[in-house]
Amino acid sequence: KVLIIEKEPKAGGYLTEFKNEDFVFEVSLHLLNSCGEGQYTFEILKRCGVIDSIKFLKPRYLCRSVFPDFDIKVPQMNIDAYKETLIDLFPKSKQGIDDFFNEMSEMFRMVNGSVSSGRMTSGLLPYMAGSCESVIDKYIKHDKLKAGICQMWIYFGLPPSLLRPIDFCY
Numbered sequence: 001k002v003l004i005i006e007k008e009p010k011a012g013g014y015l016t017e018f019k020n021e022d023f024v025f026e027v028s029l030h031l032l033n034s035c036g037e038g039q040y041t042f043e044i045l046k047r048c049g050v051i052d053s054i055k056f057l058k059p060r061y062l063c064r065s066v067f068p069d070f071d072i073k074v075p076q077m078n079i080d081a082y083k084e085t086l087i088d089l090f091p092k093s094k095q096g097i098d099d100f101f102n103e104m105s106e107m108f109r110m111v112n113g114s115v116s117s118g119r120m121t122s123g124l125l126p127y128m129a130g131s132c133e134s135v136i137d138k139y140i141k142h143d144k145l146k147a148g149i150c151q152m153w154i155y156f157g158l159p160p161s162l163l164r165p166i167d168f169c170y
Contacts, residue, residue, distance in 0.1 A: 067148070104168070
């Protein structure tokens with residue numbers, strides 16, 4: 001016999017949402033990476049024998065954050081569109097946004113290269129310590145723009161002051 005005890009009126013746990021006025025909030029997990037055929041998550045689901053019962057959706061936006069005086073919709077899998085969204089909101093910070101994303105993209109390439117080769121490149125050493133906040137502060141001066149970029153920290157469980165840059169680049 002199986003007994004399921006759920007404190008909420010419907011089952012769901014991490015796979016549920018709630019609505020408050022015009023906004024729908026996901027409780028936790030709302031996206032999985034590497035779901036394309038031949039990629040990591042896809043292969044695990046395939047080995048578990050469940051891949052044929054899953055319908056993968058590709059939402060237009062990774063997430064949306066509504067601030068008191070601006071609204072950011074982060075495009076799904078499109079760094080250039082994300083940069084343009086930020087530049088449209090903060091045009092005076094264009095150079096800083098470009099430079100920040102260039103550094104983070106280079107870091108991401110080094111991480112992926114290290115994972116592929118099985119060897120750590122010395123270029124990653126500065127990003128193993130320090131904080132994401134220190135990298136952002138080099139390029140971004142506008143506090144509201146920092147808040148918009150840093151909204152993603154919640155996925156890692158640490159605030160930008162404690163989160164390593166190497167983790168944030170993903």
